[in-house]
Amino acid sequence: MKNQSFAVTVFSTFVLATSSLTTSSLAVAQTGGSTSGSRSPVASNSNTTVFTAPASGSQTQSIDYLNPRTLYPQVSSFAGRNQAEQIFPTGNQGYKPGSKASSSLSDNSVKLINPITLPPSNTVESDNFGTSNHPFTTARNPQTTGYPYSPSGRLFFNIGNSSYVCSASAIQRGVIVTAAHCVANFGAKQFYSNWQFVPAYNNGNAPYGVWTANKAIVLTSYYNGTDRCSQKGVICDDDVAVLVMTPKSGHNVGDSTGWYGFGYGGFGFTSFLNHTSAQLTQIGYPVSLDNGVIQERNESLAYTNSNGSYQQLIGSLMTGGSSGGPWLLNYGVNPNVYSPNTLGQNYTANPVVTGVTSWGYNDYSIKEQGASIFTSNNILTLYNAACTYTSLLACK
Template sequence: MRALKLLVVAVLAVGVVHDATAEIVRSPGGKIIGFRVRDASPPDYANARPFPTPRADAPSAPQADLIRRGADVKFPGKPSFVEGGEGDGERTPERLPVNRALQELEAPPPPELGSSDKPYTTSLVRPADQDWHRVAGKIFFVQNGESFVCSGSLVKPGVVITAAHCVADYGKNVFYRDWEFVPAYQNGDAPYGRWTTQMVLAPNAYLDGTDPCSQRGVVCRNDVAVLILKAKSGKYPGRQTGWFGWGTNGFGYNRNSQVQLTQLGYPVALNKGEMQIRTDAQGSTDPTRVDNTVFGSLQTGGSSGGPNLINFNNSVKRARGTSAGKQGNRNLVIGVTSWVGPDQSKEMGSSLFTDDNVSSLVNDACNRFPKACN
């Protein structure tokens, strides 16, 4: 896979260049590259709808074919990772209105797989405010006056990773607004509070439509973005919840470009999106889909931007002489939920994390707002 050096564009508004609440940020060449909003309106929590997850027009190849092709995948650099951090668990609870208008569906019985024949296990997380599940959360935002939900997770005390399609319209330089992140959201409970966003960063190639995609605007190489949160009394939520690390360039993948992953998110088709949902599956890198990772999943709209993790949750105590194996670093995000396959295929996909997308975004966020990362 060819490494793509990305420029970063920072945004935090939708076509509001003259918004009195926004401070315009320009590049040295004079181009608008961002907005820092001093004030934002809260989303409509009770009526927020799932933001549509981009849908692929055809299922991916069978698992056996992906395994064979995986040996030919060339990652763009040496596998690497950045460690996360633990929080103190202190709670600052708030209560949000619950969306009661959505229909709750029955969960399917196991074993779980669809027409794509990729096995997975999807389960309800209860409670979501325990252990490392609390690092993930629900994102509320506004597009054209309507409120929507996506998912995301902390990768620094005040920096959230999510999907680019949850912050901007592909190829149009059109951005949404008023993002709020609620870690460990559960049925209206916000045990660690709700956090507004002061800036958003996304790859310029995704924003201007030059990002390589096997299906334009749907299956793309760099569908990833970060939210930089506003501090409260000088503190960020990661100090309470902890934050994930991340892995790039195939960290955690085997020689056939496979990875065992855990997907967290808030799909509205499951438990009305009011509870965190977990999926465990085997992911395979698909060279015909710009090296996106493909995996089986029951999750749908609302799960976009949720973390795909390796070595998730608490570690175990090993007897003397028992090795942890290779690349056993825990709680690393290696992708965010980006697209869903055709109906009944029960598969999803994510852009591969590289130094040029996720690391570039987080580093830029930390350079702009060092206190959000320290």
């Protein structure tokens, strides 16, 4: 059974309070320290901080795929709720396109745990909004293999000797995006370790195999705790991280799964009913739904605010385990638009990530979640840093 017994003034994928993650609970390498004669695995500059994983075969930690814990920051209140504003952070607007898979690599398929027998779904009730009155629709994804399902997956990792789980998605051939709180302990200069991405995870099965991270990258402001936050370490401007994956035999994860594009600086948002809004699809593996073993899909109208930190909010039934899962524009396979175009349709971008699940409320009746807005200062900076590691086939 998933462990959700920790206290909550920070959300069920931060069911474990950040203050309890002391240096003694983490390997020396994760804190940026070094043993005599060794090289520190952590390198920082003014923009980004990078953790390099130990060489293959030297990793002593293991992952408990059956009983991972969750990290999901929760709050009791947020001053910005229902206060939509018509502004975005300073910076450029733009997007990077995604891509469908270039090969199947079906021989990567493995079974991680025995499938769990799930009870049949309950009868549908009128329960598509909470006390926030923010409507949504949450349901199982009909499948996980094939584009656009396959770039999303479960992210397993270690904090000390314990196993944890978040959600994540591929945004380049060898780059995945997730929440920074699934990678590092805010302001404590501590990284977690042993990240394993399982794209299209489905009830114990890994149809595209398990991919390990070689590099973990967060903004230095998140790492050292100077990031602007409405609530320190929970609702912040930049709860975003990227992982650079280790290739296998000259292939990387995106070759077999494809990857999403990503947009920043308000890409895809428009003014609607006095809100800066976009219709988004959220993907994740919350442990409160289907025990966290099925990929869930949530649809909601997002709106933005900047009350203390730049955030986008959606209605959602998801909880712990969904942290780091993508919030997507144009989710699905685009229809063809034929000329002459008499009805005004335009070609649209492939699925585009605009944020990742960051936090929710410890009062589950509210049924609303938040995400740091993607900007040129966070996601683009992280992406560009990841793409410098060309030897890892990250962006080739």
